[in-house]
Amino acid sequence: MAKRLQSTKELLSLQEKIGASRDPEQKVVSVCAGTGCCAYGAKKLAEAFASSIEGHGLEGEVALRLTGCHGFCERGPLVVIHPEGTFYQRVQLDDVDEIIEKSVQAGEVIERLLYADAGGKTYEHEKDVPFYKNQQRILLANNGLIDPTRIEDYLAIGGYRALAKVLDEMEPEEVCAAVKASGLRGRGGGGFPAGVKWESCRAAHSPDGVRYVICNADEGDPGAFMDRSLMEGNPHLVIEGMIIGAYAIGMPGKPKGYVYIRNEYPLAVERLGIALEQAREMGLLGEKILGSELDFDIRINKGGGAFVCGESTALMASIEGEVGEPRAKHIHTVESGLHDLPTNLNNVETWANVPLIIDRGVDWFTSIGTGDVSDNPWGGSKGTKIFALVGKVNNTGLVEVPMGATLRHIIYEIGGGIIGGKKFKAVQTGGPSGGCIPEEKLDLEVDFDRLTEVGSMMGSGGMIVMDESTCMVDIAGYFLHFLADESCGKCVTCREGLKQLCIIIDRIREGKGREGDLTLLQDLGETIAEASLCALGQTAPNPLRSTLKYFREEYEEHIRNKKCRAGVCKALIRYSIDAEKCTGCLICARKCPQECISGEKKKPHVIDQDKCIKCGVCMDVCKYDAVCVE
Amino acid sequence: MEPPDDKTVRFQINGRSHEGTRGESLLAAIRRHGYEVPSLCYHEAVSPYGACRLCLVEVKRGRRQKLTTSCNYPLQEGIEVFLDTDRVVRHRRTILQLLLAMAPEAEELRSLAAEYGVEDTPFVTDEEHADNACILCGLCNRVCNEVVGAHAIAFAGRGLHKRMESPYDDVAEACIGCGACVFVCPTSCIGIEETEQMRRILKWHRDLPMQKCAACGRPFAPTFQIMHFADKIGVERSHFDRCPDCR
Numbered sequence: 001m002a003k004r005l006q007s008t009k010e011l012l013s014l015q016e017k018i019g020a021s022r023d024p025e026q027k028v029v030s031v032c033a034g035t036g037c038c039a040y041g042a043k044k045l046a047e048a049f050a051s052s053i054e055g056h057g058l059e060g061e062v063a064l065r066l067t068g069c070h071g072f073c074e075r076g077p078l079v080v081i082h083p084e085g086t087f088y089q090r091v092q093l094d095d096v097d098e099i100i101e102k103s104v105q106a107g108e109v110i111e112r113l114l115y116a117d118a119g120g121k122t123y124e125h126e127k128d129v130p131f132y133k134n135q136q137r138i139l140l141a142n143n144g145l146i147d148p149t150r151i152e153d154y155l156a157i158g159g160y161r162a163l164a165k166v167l168d169e170m171e172p173e174e175v176c177a178a179v180k181a182s183g184l185r186g187r188g189g190g191g192f193p194a195g196v197k198w199e200s201c202r203a204a205h206s207p208d209g210v211r212y213v214i215c216n217a218d219e220g221d222p223g224a225f226m227d228r229s230l231m232e233g234n235p236h237l238v239i240e241g242m243i244i245g246a247y248a249i250g251m252p253g254k255p256k257g258y259v260y261i262r263n264e265y266p267l268a269v270e271r272l273g274i275a276l277e278q279a280r281e282m283g284l285l286g287e288k289i290l291g292s293e294l295d296f297d298i299r300i301n302k303g304g305g306a307f308v309c310g311e312s313t314a315l316m317a318s319i320e321g322e323v324g325e326p327r328a329k330h331i332h333t334v335e336s337g338l339h340d341l342p343t344n345l346n347n348v349e350t351w352a353n354v355p356l357i358i359d360r361g362v363d364w365f366t367s368i369g370t371g372d373v374s375d376n377p378w379g380g381s382k383g384t385k386i387f388a389l390v391g392k393v394n395n396t397g398l399v400e401v402p403m404g405a406t407l408r409h410i411i412y413e414i415g416g417g418i419i420g421g422k423k424f425k426a427v428q429t430g431g432p433s434g435g436c437i438p439e440e441k442l443d444l445e446v447d448f449d450r451l452t453e454v455g456s457m458m459g460s461g462g463m464i465v466m467d468e469s470t471c472m473v474d475i476a477g478y479f480l481h482f483l484a485d486e487s488c489g490k491c492v493t494c495r496e497g498l499k500q501l502c503i504i505i506d507r508i509r510e511g512k513g514r515e516g517d518l519t520l521l522q523d524l525g526e527t528i529a530e531a532s533l534c535a536l537g538q539t540a541p542n543p544l545r546s547t548l549k550y551f552r553e554e555y556e557e558h559i560r561n562k563k564c565r566a567g568v569c570k571a572l573i574r575y576s577i578d579a580e581k582c583t584g585c586l587i588c589a590r591k592c593p594q595e596c597i598s599g600e601k602k603k604p605h606v607i608d609q610d611k612c613i614k615c616g617v618c619m620d621v622c623k624y625d626a627v628c629v630e
Numbered sequence: 631m632e633p634p635d636d637k638t639v640r641f642q643i644n645g646r647s648h649e650g651t652r653g654e655s656l657l658a659a660i661r662r663h664g665y666e667v668p669s670l671c672y673h674e675a676v677s678p679y680g681a682c683r684l685c686l687v688e689v690k691r692g693r694r695q696k697l698t699t700s701c702n703y704p705l706q707e708g709i710e711v712f713l714d715t716d717r718v719v720r721h722r723r724t725i726l727q728l729l730l731a732m733a734p735e736a737e738e739l740r741s742l743a744a745e746y747g748v749e750d751t752p753f754v755t756d757e758e759h760a761d762n763a764c765i766l767c768g769l770c771n772r773v774c775n776e777v778v779g780a781h782a783i784a785f786a787g788r789g790l791h792k793r794m795e796s797p798y799d800d801v802a803e804a805c806i807g808c809g810a811c812v813f814v815c816p817t818s819c820i821g822i823e824e825t826e827q828m829r830r831i832l833k834w835h836r837d838l839p840m841q842k843c844a845a846c847g848r849p850f851a852p853t854f855q856i857m858h859f860a861d862k863i864g865v866e867r868s869h870f871d872r873c874p875d876c877r
């Protein structure tokens with residue numbers, strides 16, 4: 001690859017050269033090679049395209065590009081034909097030759113492979129598909145356009161231009177001030193203004209001038225994958241953000257960089273490793289970056305995967321080789337963090353915003369989002385946020401919207417509404433310790449402060465949509481168990497408190513709830529939230545407290561009437577067969593794992609309640625809606 | 631931040647002015663001035679850990695007032711501390727109830743709980759705890775590491791499976807049998823037994839032969855402990871042949 005760049009000038013002229021050599025009319029078959037699409041066989045698909053291009057004698061004419069995640073993983077593997085932008089979904093090996101012949105060579109559109117919405121309407125271009133059309137993609141914009149293993153692709157779209165600008169035109173203090181003025185708040189969950197953190201870390205005393213600049217890529221929420229997608233799809237964006245941060249926070253001095261990334265993200269680790277190596281080769285990392293005074297490199301630190309290791313102090317302990325356990329933050333990590341030195345930790349998505357803010361300007365960034373941050377970085381939420389939309393919506397995937405987009409917009413316009421036309425019940429935001437937000441708050445304008453106000457949080461950016469078939473007591477119990485299992489166990493309130501919450505909520509789920517249990521849950525939840533050491537314990541009661549607030553009647557029904565209206569809590573439900581509707585088709589009897597359904601062919605069947613384990617299989621398999629649950 | 635120094639700071643407790651040293655444990659400062667705050671995981675000889683959450687106080691700094699544990703709060707100029715506010719007491723009672731569910735028989739805990747009017751716990755006592763009153767305060771481990779220097783025991787497991795153990799729950803080979811951990815344990819759950827020949831630290835599965843005094847013949851300390859100290863302070867091991875009385 002190219003030689004080490006000695007100056008920002010050399011970088012800019014290289015960019016120009018690459019830009020000029022690219023033909024906008026070039027035919028490109030772009031195959032999504034994100035983790036999701038790879039799971040559906042995207043790698044094999046790409047190989048098939050390669051040999052088909054060759055087989056049709058099109059090498060040189062048609063390029064094949066493997067890109068990062070497009071965010072619509074549910075529809076994978078995804079293939080886009082450029083320059084037309086024709087968007088094919090659920091592409092199979094058998095479709096490859098047809099795509100090359102019809103679509104690439106003859107310019108026809110293969111209707112069958114287009115995305116069709118719930119109403120059957122098809123869309124030819126990615127940008128018109130409602131899932132994408134209703135988003136505002138600035139961070140994910142290039143995920144589908146560049147090959148993340150080729151730094152030239154990133155340079156071709158103006159990559160590292162922001163770094164050049166910073167080195168040429170801005171003092172480190174000015175960079176901090178710009179980030180502060182942009183109102184960028186931490187995307188790792190807490191929403192702390194990044195510029196304020198940078199300035200404190202910059203101002204903190206460091207004996208040798210060493211300051212750590214760390215990227216939190218632990219992404220412990222099992223439902224979230226925006227950080228993974230950014231690293232897999234556009235790793236240089238994150239790296240560029242960190243280099244700019246190192247300059248702003250650590251110069252003059254000796255900034256040192258780390259990316260703390262979970263071991264379960266092998267593809268992201270690989271792509272990031274390749275990108276770092278390329279950046280080093282080109283002189284964008286290492287000594288005298290682009291001929292400036294800045295010496296900075298980034299090391300990858302692989303984490304073991306415990307949820308709590310994403311917490312800032314636990315993460316630093318883990319990099320030091322200690323047990324990943326949080327400590328009290330009365331002395332901030334910006335003053336005394338990794339190895340007791342000033343440390344600035346930001347999330348992947350936070351870092352990814354930095355080059356865009358520098359490149360396009362503070363005014364552009366503050367024009368997106370809510371509130372007014374002109375004299376107070378806490379005054380609003382600026383820029384976009386990526387959410388991992390999952391659950392009972394028609395379209396699931398990564399969704400990037402401006403701060404302030406309503407829940408309704410995200411769930412109905414982008415998500416395409418509730419599956420099967422069922423009734424919406426709640427949406428949980430922020431990962432396992434987020435709150436459940438009810439229907440009457442669907443017009444909430446999603447930003448850091450509005451989510452906190454309704455008892456939830458931005459958290460990891462997870463967004464789980466639930467419909468009427470979800471039991472809110474059951475779901476609260478599910479998250480409480482997750483968090484109890486992920487507690488580091490250091491403090492009594494979190495370890496013992498969550499354990500006791502689980503015990504109480506389990507007995508309610510089993511129909512053994514007692515009068516007084518709700519008060520007990522409420523009071524204990526409050527103590528855990530207020531008296532625990534780290535944010536895991538402090539936020540863990542959110543799913544409980546929000547459901548107690550918005551869905552209290554469901555708890556009461558479980559305790560007093562021994563009833564689960566959603567038909568979920570096994571101890572409180574009973575399956576039976578409606579003799580009127582049953583056709584005696586025998587299917588349920590054959591599928592029942594307990595063999596407890598009996599009846600003759602073409603005669604109504606019955607369930608032996610004593611043997612039934614309430615697995616629900618009979619209901620799933622009956623084609624005549626004859627099995628009911630109450 | 632300025633480099634650390636030992637400057638005196640002024641602060642308030644329940645509205646009264648007091649002095650202390652910047653950065654010292656707020657709990658230590660509060661107690662030195664004669665106020666009481668309960669604690670189970672703090673000892674002035676070792677570093678604070680923040681596990682039991684009993685030492686809660688409210689601290690006002692600038693305009694913000696927040697609940698915090700005092701043991702690990704570094705004292706700062708101008709803070710206002712409030713002890714036993716309604717909020718503190720309410721949470722402390724709940725925490726005592728949680729602890730009682732872990733160690734229903736522990737004396738020190740029971741009497742502390744009684745001071746707060748907590749006689750009983752509404753929470754379920756785990757069978758796991760039936761014969762294990764350890765509340766995972768970590769004091770034994772910090773005393774062993776920081777004071778004794780033996781590093782014989784440590785936390786194992788995480789979350790609900792966290793335990794205080796000798797390595798692999800087998801014989802703590804590094805344990806010198808000094809008994810310091812037994813002394814600080816708030817629930818008396820470590821256990822020590824002593825005979826003419828042997829000192830046993832039960833929880834760490836450690837049996838140590840006793841050294842007999844070369845003069846009076848009385849067993850006075852585990853041999854291993856004596857050797858550890860002799861090596862540590864750099865005197866001949868033979869110096870400790872006799873018991874302190876006969877030396």
Ligand SMILES: Cc1cc2nc3c(=O)[nH]c(=O)nc-3n(C[C@H](O)[C@H](O)[C@H](O)COP(=O)(O)O)c2cc1C
Pocket residue numbers: 185186187188189190191192216217218219220221307308309310311312313345346347348350351534535536
């Ligand atoms: C239990 C727990 C888990 C966390 N996990 C993550 C994580 O996976 N990724 C992340 O960026 N931040 C995580 N955080 C937040 C970090 O502590 C920290 O606030 C954040 O990385 C700071 O970066 P930001 O200001 O850019 O958001 C977690 C916090 C807690 C309490």
Ligand code: SF4
Pocket residue numbers: 308325326486487488489490491492494495532533534535536537538
């Ligand atoms: S709140 Fe939970 S996760 Fe955090 S330190 Fe305490 S026990 Fe560990």
Ligand code: SF4
Pocket residue numbers: 575591592593594595596597607608611612613614615616617618619
């Ligand atoms: S719920 Fe499961 S066990 Fe019960 S009758 Fe239906 S299939 Fe059989």
Ligand code: SF4
Pocket residue numbers: 577581582583584585586587588589604605621622623624625626627
């Ligand atoms: S599957 Fe439905 S229709 Fe068929 S026997 Fe069972 S209940 Fe009757």
Ligand code: SF4
Pocket residue numbers: 770773774778780781782783802804805806807808809810811812831834
């Ligand atoms: S008795 Fe053993 S474990 Fe206890 S403090 Fe002494 S050396 Fe450590």
Ligand code: SF4
Pocket residue numbers: 763764765766767768769770771794811814815816817818819820
């Ligand atoms: S054994 Fe005693 S001192 Fe050690 S952690 Fe358990 S309760 Fe604390």
Ligand code: FES
Pocket residue numbers: 668669670671672679680681682683684685686699700701702
């Ligand atoms: S004494 Fe402060 S938390 Fe235990």
